[in-house]
Amino acid sequence: MTTEWKMQGEYLESCTCKGACPCVYxxxxxxxxxxxxxxxxxxxxxxxxxxLDDLNIAVALNSPGPMSEGNWKAVLYLDQRASEQQQEALxxxxxxxxxxxxxxLASMIGEVLAVETQPIGFVVENGRRHLTIGDSHEANINAIEGQDGQDVTINNHPFAVAPGYSLVVAKSRSLRHQNHGLQMNLSERxxxxxxxEYTGP
Incomplete structure (x- = not known):
């Protein structure tokens, strides 16, 4: 019997691309x-x-070409605060x-490098998002200011982590990950x- 599930919240992504990431197109x-x-x-x-209320999850990944073509290498991080049942569900x-x-999204992964349980933080502030994994990995990002101080957004993009929602365009203050061969130590990307919002099955 298939388990019914649903979740909603906030997501972020930060990557090595310069300017606007072309992968969403x-x-x-x-x-x-x-x-x-x-x-x-x-x-x-x-x-x-x-x-699953108030839990976090993160993925570090490398895509060898356009993300929509798959063959990603990925590390999955599960929230250390989650119980054994919650970790299994996530x-x-x-x-x-x-x-x-x-x-x-998971079908795009060609190789899972590791699955780790770590302390994961996710801060949501006006115009800012901050993801932390353990003591050494983070994605700290700020929204780009548009006309009249409004967010710059992308709508109806063909490759979406969160279908049905407009993306806020941001820039990294810090992007750091050094684990399982996925190396990043950058900013301004x-x-x-x-x-x-996800629902299944």
């Missing part, structure tokens, strides 16, 4: 490949009877075993964030 990354950190904060969620959803949009 199905184009090649600006550096030839794209190394990125993606994080989700689940404001409200459940997997069957297992509550692993099922974001590992692509439970259906919904995460199944499509492409970043995006938006709400998300």
């Amino acid at each position: 199905l184009e090649a990354p600006t550096e030839g490949d794209c190394t990125a950190m993606v994080g989700w904060h689940i404001e409200k969620g459940h997997y069957g009877d297992v509550t 692993g099922n959803v974001f590992g692509g075993k439970a259906g919904g949009h995460p199944e499509l 492409a970043a995006l964030y938006s709400p998300f």
